[in-house]
Amino acid sequence: MQKKAIVIGAGIAGLACSLRLQKKGYKVTVVERNSYTGGKMHVLKQHGYRFDLGPSLFTMPELVASLFKLHNTPLEKYFSYKKKDIICHYFWPDGSFFKASAEPEEWIKEAADFFGESSEILRSYLDNSARKYALTAPIFLEKSLADWKTYLSTNTLKAIFNLGTLNIFNTLDKHHKDIFKNKKLIQYFNRFATYNGSSPYKTSAIMSMIPHLEMHKGTYFPTEGMHSIGQSLYQLAKDKGVHFLLSTPVLKINVENNSAKGIEIVVNGATQYLEADIVVSNADVFHTYEKLLPTIQTPKRIVQEERSSSGLIFYWGISTSFSSLDLHNIFFSEDYHTEFKEIFDKQTLPTDPTIYINISSKEKPSDAPKGCENWFVMVNAPANQGQDWEDLKQKMKQTIVRKLSDQLGVNIADYIVYEEILDPIGIEKNTSAYQGALYGTSSNDPKAAFLRQSNKSHIENLYFCGGSAHPGGGIPLCLHSAKITADLIPAL
Ligand SMILES: Cc1cc2nc3c(=O)[nH]c(=O)nc-3n(C[C@H](O)[C@H](O)[C@H](O)COP(=O)(O)OP(=O)(O)OC[C@H]3O[C@@H](n4cnc5c(N)ncnc54)[C@H](O)[C@@H]3O)c2cc1C
Known part of the structure; x- marks a missing residue:
């Protein structure tokens, strides 16, 4: 009998782990709550605009390519990307501007x-x-x-x-x-x-x-947008025989004698038990303990560890184009120290935020109507602690419009023809990320790497992969996480 593995969640790490376990000889089923795969790496299409809802910066494409290599499949059949010549356009409040070249000697x-x-x-x-x-x-x-x-x-x-x-x-x-x-250079490198x-x-x-x-190593742009990273892995996994159950929330991980035996789901109103030899949770670690393992005490450090920052994102359809902007743009705040104090100590939105604008239509013109641009406008935000997000969102929109209008020399509000907003509550609702944290737990503590959930749990046959487990969040680390987890699971 072929051994069965269940992966809970079809985020980037869950998809990558499913491909690795399939290669190891397991019969793999990915069970995903949403009707779509990719988790935070989702997409929105409205009124001729296409927005990547989550990640926008793509580095280390070799980690994606390694999954195609593992399955002896040409990457080009599923996924393509190009290297960027310019990393980012940086703007400071005094009107100064720096274009960061991707060629190190030129940058220097x-x-x-x-x-x-x-x-x-x-x-x-x-x-x-x-x-x-x-x-x-x-x-x-x-x-x-x-x-x-x-x-x-x-x-x-x-x-x-x-x-x-x-x-x-x-x-x-x-x-x-x-x-x-130079203070600007310190701010430049502090942003990392x-x-x-x-x-x-x-x-x-x-x-x-x-x-x-x-x-x-460079920054890259997937020619079909960030969403295509996850979708290419989903397509490859399906083609290699991974089975997907979408729109299927996992309600419980069944544990007997400290060993994971499978999961509990509801299909057409009836509870079903899916047995498995291995269970891998790609869902947020806090969610996994609190909701899926009701009889197991959530480890104290998982409860206490500070969450990473979250984000407040405005997806704006813009009815014109700006030659001064590129794919990645940063508008720095005047006082970076105060900005981070407000986010991490006061747990509120910054009075003067650093604004990141991603415009994928600069690289992929079909992401916006002709002559228009799709703006992904993000400010760093604290993880959700019950703040009044409605009020904060309205105030932040005014701040961003004022700041960008000053810097770009036109009233930005006149050009916003479509708007969608994602706040930390929405991020948690969409993906179960505890408090809407973008990267699991923060790395503010030098011991953070050792406090993060390890990929093998203390429960036999239960593993973790993804942004809230070791080694942390972001696409490259999630892909490392999937590999570390799969490497801990014996091949058949
Ligand atoms: C706005 C934003 C901007 C970002 N920018 C960047 C960036 O530029 N570059 C970068 O590298 N990273 C970025 N990140 C972080 C990056 O997106 C994440 O680290 C990464 O996508 C997380 O992947 P994951 O596999 O850990 O989990 P997720 O994408 O969170 O997926 C987990 C999946 O598990 C599912 N799930 C949860 N509970 C259950 C359950 N009970 N039953 C079934 N399914 C369940 C969820 O629905 C979800 O699909 C950003 C994130 C956000 C939100």
């Missing part, structure tokens, strides 16, 4: 001019970022921290010998202030803390490895 030359820092300091910072990534990724991002073998590897010994150079106990902001003089939903004033300086991914 232009950044030296713009920020007034020496090329040597900039190059050394980027080299250091690459070194930190090379030292830590094989342990913290690609292996299970709960597996004793991780600690016996030469990679771990190398990292231990180099502990001093990793700046673990410095904050990212302090690290940048020690290196750079938000790639895992953390504050640069709290998270460890080890996060200075993140720029390496964007600035050396």
